[in-house]
Amino acid sequence: MPRRTADRLTALVRAQAERGVLGVYEVERRIPEIRERVGRFIGASGAEIAFLRNTGDGANVIARGLDWEPGDEIVLNDNEFGSNAMPWIALREYGVVLRFVDTPHRRMTPDVLRGMMSPRTRLVAVSWVSFSDGYRHDLPALAEVAHAGGALFCVDAMQALGAFPLDVKSAKIDALYAGGAKWLLAVPGVSLLYVDSALNDRLAVRWRGWKDVADIWDFLDYDQPFAAGAARFEGGTQNFLGMAALETSMDVLDEAGVERISVHVIALTDRLVEGLQRLGAEIDSERGPGISSGIVTFRIPGGDPLELGRALSRANVVTTYRKNGIRVSPHGHNSAEDIDNLLSHLN
DSSP states (O other): OOHHHHHHHHHHHHHHHHHGGGGGHHHHTTHHHHHHHHHHHHTOOGGGEEEESSHHHHHHHHHHHSOOOTTOEEEEETTOOGGGTHHHHGGGGGTOEEEEEOTTTOOOOHHHHHHHOOTTEEEEEEESBOTTTOOBOOHHHHHHHHHHTTOEEEEEOTTTBTTBOOOTTTTTOSEEEEESSSTTOOOTTOEEEEEOHHHHTTSOOOSOOTTSBSOTTOTTOTTSOBOSGGGGGSOSOOOHHHHHHHHHHHHHHHHHOHHHHHHHHHHHHHHHHHHHHHTTOEEOSOOSTTTOOSOEEEEOTTOOHHHHHHHHHHTTOOOEEETTEEEEOOOTTOOHHHHHHHHHTTO
16 A cells, blocks of 8 residues: 555544544545546546445446346356356346356457357456456457447456556446455455446446435435436445545556556566576466566466465565465566565575
8 A cells, every 4th residue: 555545544544533524524525526536547537436345346236237137148257256257147046147258268359259249148247357367358359349249348457457557438348346455555345336427327226325316415305316427326325434545546556657557567577477487387377468467377386386375475475375376466566676586485
């Protein structure tokens, strides 16, 4: 987390401790401004932004808001993280059919997606970057195929937003969702949902709350219309500390330059892959122009990834380690020395 973000949160917590709800009122009164700030980060308007708890919340807003019919189809990868799988899988109770791309053998490229779609395909859901191996999808090209087939295009941006620049309008994305705790350098418990204005009114509001209406201060008018824009999907009181963290960290990322960060991150992961290849490591991550990302997953032949991950942690080298391998995810604040230090512990 950037020091500026940590300092702001510390000040807000202290203010609430001393003044109660008045301590965070400066965030609450600026919610429209914060929406606009977050919207600018992805090329959207503030009216198209909702603040939720996590990535899965955003997918659920879309999944539960559409008017599904038995036989409708959704196309997604079979290696999606649960946040971008379970909300769609749950729609089977309505007779929705899920068609999975067999990722061990192929990727969701435009040609593959075109072959997967049918006249019943209503939605395509994809992670911008795969959590498991870092494959980065070509969002504009996939959106073009999805829309040509009459389907909506929805994106889980959790593993890329903050490390790579994105304009949701240029990419023709209908809905995008991402938690703040990873590459956006905010905190757990807050996420952003982008809903294109053309889609907003097509979505039913399935989870009601006191702040989803046009006039939140008219408490007893239960029949008033919904709030304008994506705010209607938030329901009740938002996570003010999380919103402040998102706003502040996005300021830091923008000042550093997300395009510059992406170049730096690719250089670091290229350096890592080159070093791993010299060591004879097995690398799960596909690399190349347009598909490389900030995630590299590898294994050392004959080694136990769990044991290796724990050993790296003891050496103060933080990775994600699971039975299938070690995942390394350097950000803009990391350096070539950090990569070389990791490699030195693998010799």
